[in-house]
Amino acid sequence: MAHEDTHDGEPEVSAPKKTSVGFPGIAQSMRIALDEMGPVRSARTLLKMNHVDGFDCPSCAWPDPDPEHRKTAEFCENGAKAVSWEATRKRVDAAFFAAHPIAELRAQDDHWLEHHGRLTEPMYLAPDATHYAPISWDDAIGLVADRLKALPDPNRAVFYTSGRASNEAAFVYQLLARRLGTNNLPDCSNMCHESSGAALSETIGVGKGVVTLADIEKHAALIVIVGQNPGTNHPRMLTALEKAKRRGARIVAINPLPEAGFGRFRNPQTPRGLLGRGTVLADSYLPVRVNGDLALFAGVNKALLAREDAAPGTVLDQDFIATYCDGFAEASAALRALDWTEITGQCGLSREQIEEFAAQVVASDSVVVCWAMGLTQHRNAVATIREIVNFLLLRGNVGRPGAGPSPIRGHSNVQGDRTMGIWEKMPDSFLDALQAEFGFDPPREHGWDTVDSIRAMRDGKVDVFFALGGNFVAATPDTAVTEAAMANCALTVHVATKLNRSHLCHGREALILPCLGRTERDVRAGVEQFVTVEDSMSMVHASRGRLLPGSDALRSEIAIVTDLGHALFGDSDGIGWRAMGADYRVIRKHIEHVVPGFHAFEERAVQPGGFMLPRGPHDSRTFKTATGKARFTVNPPTMVQVPDGHLLLQTVRSHDQFNTTVYGLDDRYRGIKGGRRVVFVNGADLRAFGLRDGDAVDIISVADDGERRAKSFRAVQYPTPPGCAAAYFPEANVLVPLDSVAETSNTPASKSVVIRLEATGQTSAAGTAERNAARMAGTGAG
Numbered sequence: 009m010a011h012e013d014t015h016d017g018e019p020e021v022s023a024p025k026k027t028s029v030g031f032p033g034i035a036q037s038m039r040i041a042l043d044e045m046g047p048v049r050s051a052r053t054l055l056k057m058n059h060v061d062g063f064d065c066p067s068c069a070w071p072d073p074d075p076e077h078r079k080t081a082e083f084c085e086n087g088a089k090a091v092s093w094e095a096t097r098k099r100v101d102a103a104f105f106a107a108h109p110i111a112e113l114r115a116q117d118d119h120w121l122e123h124h125g126r127l128t129e130p131m132y133l134a135p136d137a138t139h140y141a142p143i144s145w146d147d148a149i150g151l152v153a154d155r156l157k158a159l160p161d162p163n164r165a166v167f168y169t170s171g172r173a174s175n176e177a178a179f180v181y182q183l184l185a186r187r188l189g190t191n192n193l194p195d196c197s198n199m200c201h202e203s204s205g206a207a208l209s210e211t212i213g214v215g216k217g218v219v220t221l222a223d224i225e226k227h228a229a230l231i232v233i234v235g236q237n238p239g240t241n242h243p244r245m246l247t248a249l250e251k252a253k254r255r256g257a258r259i260v261a262i263n264p265l266p267e268a269g270f271g272r273f274r275n276p277q278t279p280r281g282l283l284g285r286g287t288v289l290a291d292s293y294l295p296v297r298v299n300g301d302l303a304l305f306a307g308v309n310k311a312l313l314a315r316e317d318a319a320p321g322t323v324l325d326q327d328f329i330a331t332y333c334d335g336f337a338e339a340s341a342a343l344r345a346l347d348w349t350e351i352t353g354q355c356g357l358s359r360e361q362i363e364e365f366a367a368q369v370v371a372s373d374s375v376v377v378c379w380a381m382g383l384t385q386h387r388n389a390v391a392t393i394r395e396i397v398n399f400l401l402l403r404g405n406v407g408r409p410g411a412g413p414s415p416i417r418g419h420s421n422v423q424g425d426r427t428m429g430i431w432e433k434m435p436d437s438f439l440d441a442l443q444a445e446f447g448f449d450p451p452r453e454h455g456w457d458t459v460d461s462i463r464a465m466r467d468g469k470v471d472v473f474f475a476l477g478g479n480f481v482a483a484t485p486d487t488a489v490t491e492a493a494m495a496n497c498a499l500t501v502h503v504a505t506k507l508n509r510s511h512l513c514h515g516r517e518a519l520i521l522p523c524l525g526r527t528e529r530d531v532r533a534g535v536e537q538f539v540t541v542e543d544s545m546s547m548v549h550a551s552r553g554r555l556l557p558g559s560d561a562l563r564s565e566i567a568i569v570t571d572l573g574h575a576l577f578g579d580s581d582g583i584g585w586r587a588m589g590a591d592y593r594v595i596r597k598h599i600e601h602v603v604p605g606f607h608a609f610e611e612r613a614v615q616p617g618g619f620m621l622p623r624g625p626h627d628s629r630t631f632k633t634a635t636g637k638a639r640f641t642v643n644p645p646t647m648v649q650v651p652d653g654h655l656l657l658q659t660v661r662s663h664d665q666f667n668t669t670v671y672g673l674d675d676r677y678r679g680i681k682g683g684r685r686v687v688f689v690n691g692a693d694l695r696a697f698g699l700r701d702g703d704a705v706d707i708i709s710v711a712d713d714g715e716r717r718a719k720s721f722r723a724v725q726y727p728t729p730p731g732c733a734a735a736y737f738p739e740a741n742v743l744v745p746l747d748s749v750a751e752t753s754n755t756p757a758s759k760s761v762v763i764r765l766e767a768t769g770q771t772s773a774a775g776t777a778e779r780n781a782a783r784m785a786g787t788g789a790g
């Protein structure tokens with residue numbers, strides 16, 4: 009990786025890859041590790057990843073194998089990148105901030121900002137100042153407390169959370185917000201799996217997945233992977249899929265892009281994988297049109313019903329439907345009435361392809377459906393996921409081994425944060441428990457989620473924006489609107505490990521509070537502490553950092569939040585903020601009392617592998633829905649209308665990024681090297697626009713409230729269905745209208761952006777200069 013040339017430039021393009029991992033993956037992550045950490049630290053750190061006595065990988069939320077089955081290095085290319093990035097020896101210290109005015113930093117791209125290294129001490133930006141300057145911890149915490157105390161209404165504060173916060177940090181953080189008197193707790197999940205949570209709570213009574221790693225590895229006969237790119241975003245899932253394949257399971261991938269992870273997998277953990285040809289993972293691949301999954305699943309369900317009609321008693325699980333479900337009559341009638349041309353027209357697949365998929369389903373005793381952002385970030389996302397629940401219920405594929413819905417979560421502890429109460433609308437049962445434990449009245453009125461927080465900030469309803477991690481302005485839609493919304497706040501505060509754009513799009517005053525990362529030793533009152541996390545499959549376990557902290561001044565997120573709690577409320581409220589900050593066991597005791605499923609938390613957290621939270625639908629076919637049954641629902645297929653001459657753009661991650669953290673400028677599997685401003689388009693569409701592969705284009709999104717432009721992209725001819733396009737997030741976020749959201753979940757529809765392309769008549773290299781100029785001018789085009 010050429011760190012000297014860190015600016016996004018003219019990319020080199022080659023054919024997409026059909027094989028994942030193997031030696032190139034290891035070589036790539038070792039390059040980054042050596043560059044960031046040097047050899048000794050690299051070896052020490054990477055060997056402790058995902059070990060029973062080590063730290064939880066801060067990358068994705070994929071579960072760890074049983075303790076007995078973990079490899080010496082439970083290694084994954086992108087996990088290694090995430091760890092190296094955090095454990096880097098580079099530093100962004102007071103001298104760095106003195107040398108670089110904010111205006112100059114804002115002109116840099118996201119890769120440049122983060123690659124300068126770890127933040128080392130608290131920094132303060134005074135009103136009208138041009139530079140951040142050092143501030144002591146006491147003054148920083150005192151300042152935040154003063155501003156919060158001065159609020160005329162606690163709802164003028166917003167507390168954002170990114171999904172890397174531990175259970176303990178999340179618990180004290182939500183406690184602080186609610187003790188202050190607000191439920192304004194937006195989080196990254198609002199932009200991520202909120203649609204899954206909404207659909208699953210309504211239909212099966214829990215907002216998260218119910219499938220375990222063993223279901224995938226050992227039991228499922230058919231694994232459907234829809235709207236997910238596991239080779240890049242959950243690389244360890246490929247190992248699980250390989251195990252499933254070797255015992256005879258079948259895999260169907262549904263995706264507008266033929267991602268490398270569906271092809272030949274060369275497992276870096278086995279000689280077979282490294283030296284042999286590897287294992288082909290997906291048996292079939294359905295190139296669905298972007299946003300066409302609702303129609304596709306409605307079609308499969310219709311086909312299953314037709315097969316049952318042709319041979320009654322052979323296709324549906326009638327006993328399961330009769331005993332455990334309701335709504336079947338209405339849902340099946342609606343599906344039977346659907347028109348095939350409507351279905352095939354929407355999803356872009358033929359009736360034969362859909363019938364063939366239905367045949368595979370009927371031939372499989374148990375089916376798991378895994379999905380991620382390809383489903384959740386559309387306007388019809390909740391309806392699509394509800395239709396997938398219909399699909400599973402039809403054949404009783406919930407509540408038995410190898411079957412069920414499996415939303416694959418993103419951030420390593422995003423699921424745990426929700427369990428701990430990070431949600432703007434926690435149910436009364438949780439708030440009652442909080443009240444009983446701490447003796448104050450938590451607010452009951454729902455707070456703002458991410459999109460509503462941005463609207464409130466834009467409209468001048470927020471004075472203090474506080475973020476526990478994340479990169480709010482880069483991760484959220486409508487970059488220009490969000491940046492202006494942040495500037496509208498009186499105070500913006502970021503608890504962070506690395507410098508990012510959100511620290512530079514600040515309120516009138518701003519603070520950066522540098523914290524420990526997962527990899528680092530956390531000692532409080534002379535005693536080494538650990539924290540806990542919950543993975544995508546409801547396993548809760550301990551995580552212990554091993555490295556010396558990046559600077560002596562770093563504090564844990566828990567210490568920062570509990571110090572703020574003490575500064576706000578002192579000892580008078582009896583909550584004992586200081587005691588929680590001094591000994592995390594105190595926090596775990598409170599969690600045990602407040603959150604269901606956490607009995608004997610302390611003991612169970614440290615047992616090898618941790619413990620599993622109860623999953624009613626899977627364990628006992630218990631469905632805590634409005635009717636106490638699993639619910640079939642009616643979801644008429646609809647999709648975003650795309651006018652002639654326009655495409656539907658989805659925004660994706662490259663192989664070299666973690667959300668807004670850009671490790672490098674390559675996307676190896678998709679054949680892109682050295683640049684991120686690319687837009688992937690079907691060849692026929694390019695020709696229809698009079699464009700050729702390699703042309704420089706602007707991307708213009710069109711919405712009811714007007715047009716938005718992202719400048720200077722390179723058009724790349726790519727095997728995606730006609731009418732579809734893809735570009736990288738966060739560069740493309742400027743195109744996503746704030747008001748374009750999923751129904752019910754309010755998740756930004758960042759994978760359903762209606763766009764057109766405009767040739768700029770220049771090479772994309774010339775565009776780089778223009779783009780930098782645009783960023784300097786703060787037009788939000790960057």
Ligand SMILES: Nc1nc2c(c(=O)[nH]1)N[C@H]1C(S)=C(S)[C@@H](COP(=O)(O)OP(=O)(O)OC[C@H]3O[C@@H](n4cnc5c(=O)[nH]c(N)nc54)[C@H](O)[C@@H]3O)O[C@H]1N2
Pocket residue numbers: 067068069086200234235236237238240241242262263264265267296297298299300301380381382383417418419658659660661662663665666667668759
């Ligand atoms: N290395 C790495 N790991 C990560 C992350 C990271 O950025 N880097 N991010 C983490 C986070 S927070 C999350 S949420 C997850 C995200 O994991 P993913 O959801 O895999 O991430 P995306 O890159 O958004 O990929 C979306 C996939 O859905 C497909 N897709 C897009 N639109 C549609 C559609 O309409 N229908 C179908 N069927 N498919 C569609 C895209 O082609 C792509 O393959 O990964 C987590 N893990």
Ligand SMILES: Nc1nc2c(c(=O)[nH]1)N[C@H]1C(S)=C(S)[C@@H](COP(=O)(O)OP(=O)(O)OC[C@H]3O[C@@H](n4cnc5c(=O)[nH]c(N)nc54)[C@H](O)[C@@H]3O)O[C@H]1N2
Pocket residue numbers: 122169170171172173196197199200201381385418419476477478479480482483484485503504505506507508523524525526565659660661666667668669737738740741744758
């Ligand atoms: N267009 C588009 N937009 C999207 C998406 C998309 O697919 N397309 N995906 C959405 C999704 S799924 C998500 S989850 C969000 C992600 O949104 P966020 O969670 O807000 O963003 P991240 O990029 O994960 O945050 C990176 C920053 O977190 C900080 N950080 C890293 N580790 C730690 C830590 O241990 N503690 C603290 N306090 N800070 C830390 C670093 O300073 C780093 O700069 O983005 C969403 N936005």
Ligand SMILES: [Mo]
Pocket residue numbers: 196199200201417418419
């Ligand atoms: Mo996410």
